[in-house]
Amino acid sequence: MSSAPLKVAVTGAAGQIGYSLLFRLASGALTNGRPIELRLLEITPALKALEGVVMELDDCAFPSLAGVEIGDDAEKIFDGVNLALLVGARPRGPGMERGDLLSANGAIFTAQGKALNAVAADDVRIGVTGNPANTNALIAHKNAPDIPAERFSALTRLDHNRAISQLAAKTGAPVTDITKMTIWGNHSATQYPDLFHAEVAGKNAAETVGDQDWLENTFIPTVAKRGAAIIEARGSSSAASAASATVDAARDWLFGSAEGDWVSMAVVSDGSYGVPEGLVSSFPVTTKDGDWSIVQGLDIDDFSRARIDASVAELADERDAVTELGLI
Ligand SMILES: NC(=O)C1=CN([C@@H]2O[C@H](COP(=O)(O)OP(=O)(O)OC[C@H]3O[C@@H](n4cnc5c(N)ncnc54)[C@H](O)[C@@H]3O)[C@@H](O)[C@H]2O)C=CC1
Numbered sequence: 327m328s329s330a331p332l333k334v335a336v337t338g339a340a341g342q343i344g345y346s347l348l349f350r351l352a353s354g355a356l357t358n359g360r361p362i363e364l365r366l367l368e369i370t371p372a373l374k375a376l377e378g379v380v381m382e383l384d385d386c387a388f389p390s391l392a393g394v395e396i397g398d399d400a401e402k403i404f405d406g407v408n409l410a411l412l413v414g415a416r417p418r419g420p421g422m423e424r425g426d427l428l429s430a431n432g433a434i435f436t437a438q439g440k441a442l443n444a445v446a447a448d449d450v451r452i453g454v455t456g457n458p459a460n461t462n463a464l465i466a467h468k469n470a471p472d473i474p475a476e477r478f479s480a481l482t483r484l485d486h487n488r489a490i491s492q493l494a495a496k497t498g499a500p501v502t503d504i505t506k507m508t509i510w511g512n513h514s515a516t517q518y519p520d521l522f523h524a525e526v527a528g529k530n531a532a533e534t535v536g537d538q539d540w541l542e543n544t545f546i547p548t549v550a551k552r553g554a555a556i557i558e559a560r561g562s563s564s565a566a567s568a569a570s571a572t573v574d575a576a577r578d579w580l581f582g583s584a585e586g587d588w589v590s591m592a593v594v595s596d597g598s599y600g601v602p603e604g605l606v607s608s609f610p611v612t613t614k615d616g617d618w619s620i621v622q623g624l625d626i627d628d629f630s631r632a633r634i635d636a637s638v639a640e641l642a643d644e645r646d647a648v649t650e651l652g653l654i
């Protein structure tokens with residue numbers, strides 16, 4: 327592995343997720359010891375708060391932190407970055423769906439897509455956490471024509487981790503026994519967490535659970551609506567778990583998913599599983615050396631088909647809405 331610092335941009339660095347994410351990145355959770363240089367983008371009024379966060383990063387004396395730069399100019403901050411974690415966007419409040427944020431947040435991703443297109447490193451990977459994540463990733467991708475489509479991804483790893491945790495609790499298995507979990511579709515209430523291909527200690531998860539009512543009426547809605555439940559309980563949206571999932575997703579993307587397992591990532595569809603080409607939809611993927619490939623050949627029964635189709639229809643509606651807004 328190269329020992330040159332990995333240049334990682336984080337947007338919205340003074341926000342809630344940033345406050346957890348930066349310390350995980352700086353401590354080496356992403357690069358496993360390889361030095362990391364942080365490039366932190368914020369809006370001008372948040373720069374003072376960000377200076378305070380950087381003081382705290384300094385005070386941790388992290389051995390792998392090779393440098394920190396902050397600013398409000400995307401082209402300066404994104405210059406030469408190998409990885410851009412686009413977190414900065416307004417979070418939803420109680421009673422809102424993530425799609426309600428499209429008009430408030432979409433424009434952020436046109437500007438950042440253009441800036442990345444102009445100045446990012448040739449090997450850049452771009453992970454979008456800010457909501458609505460899938461369609462924001464689509465906006466960034468469409469505004470960065472020189473960056474290959476497969477370099478853009480939206481975060482459904484938090485949903486994936488939530489699904490693993492719920493299944494582990496139901497079956498009494500440790501989370502390390504749960505493999506082949508899949509989140510299909512949108513990072514929204516329509517997402518489809520799939521137990522028919524997941525495994526518990528190597529055995530089919532749906533068969534191990536043996537309770538279609540739990541699967542349909544408890545598991546799927548609990549995972550799909552977990553974000554709203556956290557907003558209800560905490561008064562603000564999930565932050566530490568979102569930061570942790572952002573690190574998990576980026577680490578697996580850059581350094582590879584585990585042998586014999588797969589992860590969920592929202593990526594630009596190539597038409598696999600009937601998801602229209604070009605939509606940023608979550609799939610089961612394996613990753614290696616910074617590339618992903620969609621796991622092929624899974625049997626999709628009518629139950630799963632209907633749920634995947636519903637979530638994908640929502641993604642198509644979001645794409646049409648941002649087209650109408652002139653964002654793509
Ligand atoms: N995909 C996922 O699984 C999850 C996504 N999220 C989303 O992540 C986003 C951030 O969440 P929080 O950190 O809790 O919000 P926050 O409001 O605490 O922080 C957002 C930060 O982004 C900054 N920002 C706004 N516009 C910006 C721009 N143009 N450039 C750079 N920075 C900008 C703000 O100044 C603020 O500091 C929200 O959209 C939230 O809904 C949250 C949890 C999970």
Ligand SMILES: O=C([O-])CC(=O)C(=O)O
Nearest residue numbers: 418457552553554563564
């Ligand atoms: O629910 C929200 O708005 C924040 C989020 O995306 C999540 O926790 O999954």
